[in-house]
Amino acid sequence: MADEEVGRRQGEGDGGSPRQFYIAGASRFPPVPQSASADLVWESGGERIAYRATAGHIDVRSDGGSLMGRMFHLSYVAAGAGDALARPVTFCYNGGPGSASVPINVGGIGPRRVATAGISHLAQPAVMEDNPATLLRASDLVFLDALGTGYSELAEGFDPTQAWGVEGDADSFARAIEAWLTENGRWGSPVYLFGESYGTVRNAVLMRLLAERFIPVTGAVMMSSVFDWVTKMPGSDLSYLGLLPTYAATARYFGRAGRGSDEEAWFDDAMAFAERAYAPALLAGDRLPAAERASMARRLSELIGLSPELIERCRLRVDLDTFRRSLLADEGRVLGRFDTRFTSYAPLALQGTEVPFAGSDASSDAVEPAWNAAFRRHLAEIGYRGAPRYPLSSFATIGVGWDRSHIVPGAGGMRADAPNVAYDLAVALRRNPTARVAVLGGRYDAATPFWNAVHDVSRLFLPDALRERVTFRLYSCGHMAYVDEPTLELLGRDLAAFYGRAEAAGRPAATARG
Template identity: 70%
Template sequence: MAEQQGVERQGSAGTPDVAYTVDAERRLPLPDAASADMVWECAGEHIDYTATAGYIDVRTDTGALMGKMFSLAYVAKRPQDAAVRPVTFCYNGGPGSASVPINVGGIGPRRVVTDGLDHLPATPRVEDNPATLLRQSDLVFLDALGTGYSVIAEDTHAQDMWSVDGDADTFARAIAAWLTDNGRWGDPVYLFGESYGTVRNAVLMRVLAERFIPVTGVIMLSSVFDWVQKMPGSDLGFMGLFPTYAATARHFGKAGEGTDEASWFDEAMDFSERVYGPALLRGDRLTPEEKTSLAAEMSQRIGLSAEIIERNNLRIDLDTFRRTLLADEGLVTGRFDTRFTTHAPCTSLGGTTPIMSDASSDAVEPAWNAAFRRHLQEIGFAGAPIYPLSNFPKIGITWDRSHAAPDSGMRAAAPNVAYDIAAALKHNPTMRMLVIGGRYDAATPYWNVVRDLSCLFLPEELKRRVELKLYSCGHMAYVDEPTLEVLGRDLAAFVR
C-alpha cells in the first residue's frame, strides 16, 4: 500500500482542503490478479463459478491513470451458447468503507453465519450463502479509490475523487473498463449500493445514462438521498428518527405493549408527518400546554420520559436516545441496528457519549474481516497486511459533499441526490429501482427515504419503476437471518 502525505490546496468552493499525493518511492508493488474455480452448493443446487481478485485501471478520457480500483468478481460458468447473464456491481458507502460487508456479510456466494443479536466469536462459521445473488447475476464487488486495497495514482489529488461527483465519475469509469476487459457489453447491468453507496448509486445511474451506458436496475439498501436530514438540528432528521425510536422502544418493552411490529412502526410514521412535524415547524410558538401534551404523547411512543422530551424542546437527537432508553440497565443501543446493545461508557473517565461506538458494528465486522482475508488466501491473492474495512477518519471527514442537482445551476453543500434519480429515470424509463430499508436503522431512517422520493413528483409511469421494501432489520439487512431469507427472494425476483 502507499504511504500518503497531506498537501493543502484550494477546494472547488474556494476553501482550503487537504489533497493527498502518493510517494512513489515508498509504494509497495501491487500484487497480480488471482483467480480460483469454486463451487456454491445449497439445498441440492450448485453453481460452478470463478472468483477473481485484482485491479481495474481507472483512467481519464485521455488515458491518464487516476487509480487502481480493487475488485472481487464472481462469474458463474455457463455454456458458450447460453443467453446473456446479468452482472451486478456492488459496493458499500461510508464514505470510506470497503465492500466487505455486502460480500461476506450479505449477497456474496459465501457469508459469515450470524447469531441473532449476539457478538460473533473470533472464529466464525462460514457457509455457502443461501441468499446469494450469484444465483441470478454475476457479481463484482468494488472498493472506492482510497478504501480497502484500492489505490490512487501518483501525482493525483485524492480530494478530486473524494467527493460526490468525483466518486461517481471514478465508478462510472471502472464499470466501463470492467465491461470492456471482460467482454460483457450488452449484458444487463445492475447497481447495488448500501448506505452512502446509495448516494453513489443516485449520481452514478444518472452519469451512466448520460454516457450512454445502459443500466437495467438499481438496488438501494439503507438509503440517504437528501443530506439536509444529516445536518445538526434538522427537523427532517428528527422526524425521520421518530419511527425508528418507536420501533426500538417497542423492541425493548418500553412502549407499544400488545402491538405488532409493523402496525406500531406504521403508526409512528403517520404520527411523525401528521402531528410531530407540524409541531416542530411551529418552534416556540407552541403554547406550554401544547408542548407538554405532545411530549407526553411522544413519551408513550418512544419510551423516554416526557420530562426529557420537553426539556429538549421535543427534539431528541440520536445520541440522547441511544444512551437514555436503557440507561437504567447500564446499556447503550446500537446505531446501525438499534436492537444491539453494549455497556454504557465509563463516566468516571469523562465518557458520556456513545456516538463513536456501535455494538451492531462491533458484533460482526471483525468476523467479516477475518473471513474475507481467509477467502482471499483461498483465491491466491496476496494482499497487504492491512485492509481497512472503513477509512472514514481520513476519507469521510474530508469528503466534499457539495453537488449541483440536475438543472439546478447551483452547488449545494448538503446535496439532494434524489433529483439525480429522477433525471436518470427520465433518461432511461426502462430502468427499475428497488429501495430497501429497515425499521431499526437509525443511520439512514426509512421515513426520510419515503419522503424524499415522494417529493420528486414523478409521473405515474416512472413511479411504477420504483419499488419500496421495508424489513424488520437494521442498516445491514443481511445480519438478520430471517431478513436475509426475505432479502434473497426479493433480490432474485427483482433481477429475474
C-alpha cells in the same frame, strides 16, 4: 455501511479544515500484486453453481489516458451460463464514504458469507458458509472498493480531492465499470448497481452519469438509503421526523413502549404520527403553546419510551445520541446505531464524551472483526495475497473531508453543499424509463431512517409510469439487512423478484438440482 456524521465529528478540532486533514493523511500503497482466480462451487438447498472468483485491480484512467488510480475488485462469474451477455452483472459496494465492500460481500450477498448469531457478538473462529440467499443466483457480481479504501489505491501524484467527493467518486466508479465491462467482454449484459448507505448516494449519481455515457442501467438496489443530505445537517427537523419511527420500533422491541402491539402496525402508526402530528409541532418551534408542547411530549413518551420531562427538555427534539444513551440507562446499556437492537455496556463517565460515543456502535463491533478475518481467508482461498492491512473503514483519511457539494442536475449549474441526489435519480429514470429501482430499509436503522427515503422519493413527483418503477421494501432489521438471517431469506426472495427471476426458474446452465 459507515457513518458520515461520525467521520465529521472525528475531524473537528484538528487544527485545520477537514479537507486539509484528509489530504495530509492520504496514504500511498505499494505496487499492486497480480490478480488471482479460483474456480469454486456454491451449493445450497439442492442447487449448485460453478463460478470463477477473481481478485485484482482495475485501472481507472482519465479521458486522456492518465492513471487516476487502481480500484480493487472481487468478482464472481457463473460458469457455463450459456449466453453470458444475457446474464446480468451487478456492481456492488458499501458506503461511508470510506468503507470497503467487505460487509456487503461476505456479510451479505456474496456466494460465501459469515453465519451470524442474531443480535449477539460473533466469536472466533467465525463460520463461513455458502450463502443460501446469494445474489449470484440471479446475477454475476463485482464488488468494488472506492479509491483509497480497502486495497484500492490512488495513483502517485493524483489529487485526492478529485476522487473524494460526490462528483469525483461517481466518476471513478463509472470509469471502473466501463473498464470491467471492456476487459471481460460484457458489453450488452444487463447492468445493475447495488449500493448500501452512502453507496445509495453513489447509485443515484452513477445512474445519471452512466446514462450520459450511454451505458444503460437495468436496475439499482438502494439498501439503507440516504438521498437528501439536509437530513444529516445539525438541527434538521427532517432528521427528527425520520428517527421517530425508528425510536418507536426500538422502544417496542425492548418493552419500553407498545407492549402487545404488532411490530409492523406499531411502526406504520409511528410513520403516520410523524407526518400528521409531530411535523406540525416541530414546524411551530417556540410558537407552540406550552400546553400543546407538554401534550406532545406525553404522546411521544408513549411512542418512544423516554420520559415526558426529558422530551420536553429537548424541545421535542431527541437527538440520536440522547436516545441511545437513555432508553436502557437503568440497565447500564446503550443502543447500537446501525441496528438499535444491538446493545453494549454503557461507557465510563470519563469515556462518555460525544465523539467516542458517536463512533462506537455495538452493531458494528458484533460482526465486522469476523467479516475481516473471513474475508482475508477467502482471498487466500482464491490465491490472492494483498498487503498485511486491509482497512474496512478509512474515515480518518477520507470520510472526514469528503466534498459533499454537488451540481444539481437541471438547475442551471447550481452547486449544493448539502445535495439531494434524489434529483439525479429522477433524471436517470426519465432518461431511461425501463430502469427499475428497489429501495430497501430496516425498522431499526437509525443511521439512514426509512421515513426519510420514502419522503425524498415522494417529493420527486414522478409520473405514475415512473413511480411504478420504484419499489419499497421494509424489513425487521437494521442498516445491514443481511446481518439478520430471517431478513436475509426475505431479501433473497425480493431480489429474485426484482431481477425478474422466479424462484424455481432462470438458473444459469451450470445450476442443477441435486
